[in-house]
Amino acid sequence: MSILSSLTERVPDRAFGPGSPEYDAGRTVFAGVGEPEAVVRPTTADEVAMAVRTAVDHGRPIAVRSGGHGSLPVTGGVVIDLSALDAISVGADGLVSVGGGARWGDVAAALAPHGLALTSGDTREVGVGGIGVGGGIGWLVRTHGLTIDLVREVEVVTAAGAVVTANAGTHPELFWALRGGGGNFGIVTRFTFQAARVGDFVGGHVRFDASDVGAILRAWRDVTVASPDELNSTLMVIPPFGPEMPGGPQLAVALQGTEEELRRLLDPLLSLPSVTEVSLAPVAFGDLLESAPPGRPPFRFVGSNGFVPELSDEFLASCEQALAVGAPTMLMLRALGGAFARVAPDATPIAFRDAQAFFMVNALLPADASDDDLAALRLQLDAPFDHTSGKYANFTQEYGDDVLATIYAPSALERLRRVKAEFDPGDVFRGAHHIAPA
Ligand SMILES: Cc1cc2nc3c(=O)[nH]c(=O)nc-3n(C[C@H](O)[C@H](O)[C@H](O)COP(=O)(O)OP(=O)(O)OC[C@H]3O[C@@H](n4cnc5c(N)ncnc54)[C@H](O)[C@@H]3O)c2cc1C
Known part of the structure; x- marks a missing residue:
């Protein structure tokens, strides 16, 4: 009996094969479209358990899909699509x-x-x-x-x-x-x-021109290190994507507090001559979330990420180096510290709790770039990683045992x-x- 027939028998009305909208939804993830043998969309934990037992009985690999933004498309096997378990x-x-x-x-x-x-x-x-x-x-x-x-x-x-x-x-x-x-x-x-x-939030964006990225990085560091836990921020340097999205350095920020307080905390950044736009206003927590782009953008990219124990001048200088590799480069720094750092390193598998920030850099190449082009560019992005520890699995798109050994501390x-x-x-x-x- 085929795996689809078995699933149809054992998880009635919840198993789907090619040609159904449920199959198409289950096989589609942010990174592309796969071709599993079957998609199961259970509505209870018992149905999930039955789907697992059936796939195991048939010796078929299982892929688990929640929001579909972290997994690669799969060929063969069974996708267990949890989208109906959304209460x-x-x-x-x-x-x-x-x-x-x-x-x-x-x-x-x-x-x-x-x-x-x-x-x-x-x-x-x-x-x-x-x-x-x-x-x-x-x-x-x-x-x-x-x-x-x-x-x-x-x-x-x-x-x-x-x-x-x-x-x-x-x-x-x-x-x-x-x-x-x-x-x-x-x-x-x-x-x-x-x-x-949660109380009232105030948040928004500050945009800068790229005339002095070093000064922006250092001012963001000074703000981050001195600010209370209620201030959360992400600094990005984005390459231009056409006239609609001119790119450049930009800060996304949110504070549980007042606009006056936020402006005071951000003063080292707001007083930089490279500021081009300040857009700060009261915002509901849910409106801080953005919508995902419809799918992976049509270019290849290479890069990595890490936790930054100290936002030292040397690390920030290496960020500037990474921005000058000769390909459009996207850099992200997210402020950590605060409650993140008060969790013991062995309380969860994510151990790098002394980090002041999370760092990610990706260089972009056209869709037809070769693996060799990507590998050469990846080497040029190495400098900041002399100053980071570990990696965050959910943003790491390099795989294998050597990568795993950088994601988790050895004891974890x-x-x-x-x-x-x-x-x-x-x-x-x-x-x-x-x-x-x-
Ligand atoms: C546009 C975009 C923005 C992002 N922004 C952020 C961000 O701001 N902060 C951040 O931390 N991360 C962010 N991420 C990364 C994100 O954390 C990962 O991609 C995450 O895995 C996505 O979860 P998902 O359920 O959508 O993915 P899925 O592809 O559904 O799942 C990813 C993997 O998680 C496992 N899994 C999923 N559900 C379960 C479950 N119920 N039980 C057991 N295992 C399960 C499976 O192994 C699966 O392969 C972003 C990713 C994208 C694409």
Whole structure:
């Protein structure tokens, strides 16, 4: 019997093959379109468990899709599309239950009437699943930490097809691994998060011309290091994308507080002569999130990321070097510190908690550029990484054991492999960054 027929029999009305809109939706991710043998769209944890057992019985690989913004398209095997597991409910004391296939824009909208918010990423369409098991560097990272720091419990389908609850007291090692170890340990059907009560935000953009990028970087560092946890910001240097998007350095910022306070905190940046536009106004938390572009842009890019323990002059100078590699280059710095840094390095698999910032750089090449062109350019972007530790898995699009060894500290990787051996010895679940059992 084919895998699609088995799934149709064992998960009735939830299994889809080529030709159906559900199949097309399940096989399409931000990075492209795959050709799995079947897509299952379960509506309960038990249906997820049945889909897992059926795929395992047939020896078929499983790909898990929440928002579809972190995985590569798959060929063959079964896609378990969690998009129907999108219920969001607010309980007592700001505890929020969210289905593993919900989207962050919907979470923000559901929490707003309760005066609550959850830090996630900066994009509405990104899934709760990929961020909930991967990290979550979002608008409140300095105020409340990573998204994974706010997970209090998960309902998870294991490789054996059992539905279990994991929290600090029950299956604590599985709970630890699922908060940063990615999709390697099970399928989270429900997260319980601790949301935060939020007040008024003021935020917006400051744009600059590129006459003195070094001065902007140094002023942003001075603001970041001196500011309270309530100020969150991202500094980007973007290449021009035609007359509509002229590019250049730009700051996105949000403060829980008043505009007067924000302007005072940003003064070292606002008083630079290169400022071309200041647009700051009261904003609701949900409106800080942006919509994702419809798909991956039509060029190739190469680059990397890392956590920056110290925004030293040397590191900032190396950022300027990376911007001068002779190809359009996009650089991002997100302020960390604050609540992110108050989490113990071994409390989650993401260990690099002493970071003052998160850094990412990508150089762009035309769609027909060769792998050799990309590799040559990648080498030229190395300078800043002399000053960074680790990498953030969810933004890392280089793969393999050597990359895994930079994403996780050695003790964390060893611990993740032990958890994997206990809960998924047959290697059923392979996250975007695959962790093999010990
Ligand atoms: C436009 C864009 C903007 C982004 N912005 C940010 C940002 O601001 N901050 C940030 O931190 N990251 C950001 N990211 C990166 C993002 O965190 C990852 O791409 C993340 O994996 C996306 O989650 P998803 O559910 O949409 O992806 P999916 O492709 O659905 O899932 C990614 C992987 O996560 C695993 N997974 C998903 N759901 C579950 C689940 N319920 N249980 C177990 N495993 C699961 C699977 O292994 C899957 O392969 C951005 C990405 C994009 C494309």
